Amino acid sequence: MSRDEEIVEGAKLGGRFDIGEARSVLGELSIRGTETMLYLHDADFFHVEDEHAECIRGTLHDRTKVTVLASAVRSSLGSATRYDESFSFAELMPAYIVSGNRHLSAEVAEITKVTFHIDDAEQVFYDFDAMGHVIDPRPLIEAVVAANERHIDRKIPTGPSPDIAYFAGRTELADVETAIGRVRVFHRPIPSHPLSTREVGMRNRTLVEICFVEPRLLAGTLDAVLSLLRFLGMLAGRPQNIDGIWLDTIGDDRAPPLDLYWTHPPRRPVAWEERSPHPSEILIPVVDEPEQFGTVLSRWLANDPVRLEARVRFASGFEQQRSFSIDRLVGAANMFDILPDDGFSTVAPLAADLLKAKALARGAFRALPNSPERSSVLNALGRLGRPTLRSKVHDRAALVSGALREPLVDLDLVTDEAVKCRNYYVHGSPGSFSYAENGDVVSFLTSALEFFFAASDLIDADWDIAAWRNRGSVLAHPFNRVLHDWDIYAAHIRALREGLPKKAEDEARATVAVCCA
Incomplete structure (x- = not known):
């Protein structure tokens, strides 16, 4: 490049x-x-x-x-x-x-490699020691200058106040074989012009590369980029913008890559933008734990084809960042319904008497004339014996709670309320309390559903959530905010469900407001 x-x-x-x-x-x-x-x-x-x-x-x-x-x-x-x-x-x-320097074919698969830069790359792949200034350059400046003098064949004068900036030389951060190809993460330092006397230094970009096993068309190339982008957005805590993308094609190993200008690239909305990622809160510290990054990335991408619809649904809510709506809550709950069955614990078979009653009821309703009511009951009977949305949400949430090694209090209560809230807005089923008067609770339930979905998905790929949590938090990542607010909101939801007197409810609400300020 x-x-x-x-x-x-x-x-x-x-x-x-x-x-x-x-x-x-x-x-x-x-x-x-x-x-x-x-x-x-x-x-x-x-x-x-x-x-x-x-x-x-x-x-x-x-x-x-x-x-x-x-x-x-x-x-x-x-x-x-x-x-x-x-x-x-x-x-x-x-x-x-x-x-x-060449055209790209729209009909022939010829893209062998795609390289791109995301706007939070230097935080997601934080490498503190990659570049720096020599603390005391005086003992070293003569040796540095002498090395240059041998190449340019002239004397370089030195003085009492030298300064030496450096790139430590390690370019490769990760190299992972995945279902979409070989994924590399590497530094690309770009030095200033060698003849400049006004500005001397280096600008570094950390790039991501996918090298395909078989050449791809542009559409297939961008599908792979989007899959990886969804993964990196979770690590960062907000969706990622692409601010540069380049393509290598068959037979052009020595030619510069082609530049791609994407007129409608994935772009996170700025109106409710999350704060910039903090290196200490990236879900996997790639530089310190490249093996965990490789394992989780490889397994997560291997699951992508079968979990794609649910993950895209998650991404559509996650990209709204600090903007919460009823549609986002409903979508967050529905992610669990379209997750494949192998993501959940096995459901115990129905008892013999229940199976007999189900068969009798199905026969009776099938004999009736076709009507919306008949169809509704037959659909409900068809779901009998299969996991419900409530059990699905709880199953994935319990996986996360257990992996944290410090179980979340009132997990059943919160996941039950999340599904109740969703059912209220979808079916008009009774809620536990007024959701319109407790919008902050609805927002918390939405964030909790998204957290449980994404975190359990990563845990399935062998993510160590407990190690991440133990690194501490400055509340830059939305997952950490869910965990930080959990006890307060769990207590608040219990108070609302139990109908505490207004004074006690106001005190609980005030506590929530202080903790969220």
Whole structure:
């Protein structure tokens, strides 16, 4: 990777673009995030077919090759007259723009490796000793200067106040074989210009790389990136933005990678953004525990195909960060319902008398005319003997509580209330108390459901949650906030359910407010 991103926000890039049938026209790419536009024009009539909009290859005026992919056609054909000259034009809104010294195929799987940088990478992969300044450089400066003098063949004067900055030299942080390919994490220090006398130093980026077993198309490449992004977001405590992504292709081992500009990349909302991650709270300290990181990552990705729907549901709530809604609560509970059965303890078979009653009831209701009520009862009978949502949530929560080695108090109470709250908003079932008047409790129940889902998912992959918890907390990670608030909210929920006098309830509410301030 010899440069930063080729395509930058606000750029206008002109060139010629192929639109099929051996036809090329002039065009301009206007880079504006989600409003990025490819404007094509020519003196002669042309029409951009939908199939051609899937992949348009172009060459910019500076000879950079660009591949414009998955474009939505805003205007497939138009005409105008300016200064008595008529011309045709079309406007397209690309999903992806790939640039570099070659084009990317939209039909042939040729991507062998993808490398990307997430905005919290240097916290997620915190490496305190990677770079630094020599505390007392005076005894060392002569040796350093002498080494340079041998290469440049001239004398370098030294003085009484030298300063030496360094990169310690370890680039590799993790190297893991996974179901999606070989995942590497590494430092990429970039020194300042060697002839600069105004600024001398290094800028480091910690990059993530996936090397595929078999070449992939762009869509499959980005699927792998998104899977890994969901995992890294959990480690960090907030969704991750990608601020650079590069592609290597077949047969180009010595060529620089292609730059990918993603017009609609995964982007966490800023309105309710979580605070920046704190290195001490990253779920797995990658630099200190690379083996645990490798084990958990490998096993978590191996489970991804069968748990994908539930994990995507988790991610859609998690990305809302500090914004809580009823829909988020319902979604947090429903994650457990769409988790595969192998994620739960085995349910004991129904007793013989219950099986007999179930069969009799099913026969009686099947004999009735079709109606919503008949269907509802038959569906309920079909679920009899299978785990309920309440038992599923409790099962996963008990796994987390046990792994903490300090069991959570009133676990049954809190998980039961979470499901009751969900059922109230989905079915209108009676709640234990007024959820509208206790919005902070609803928010806590939502966070608790998300915590139990994600933490149990990681524990299945051999995550040591107790070791993480014992490292302490500054409440930067939402999982730590759930654990910090647990006892207070468990007591508050019990008080609400038992209908304590208003004074006692107000005191409990005040305690919650103080602890959450």
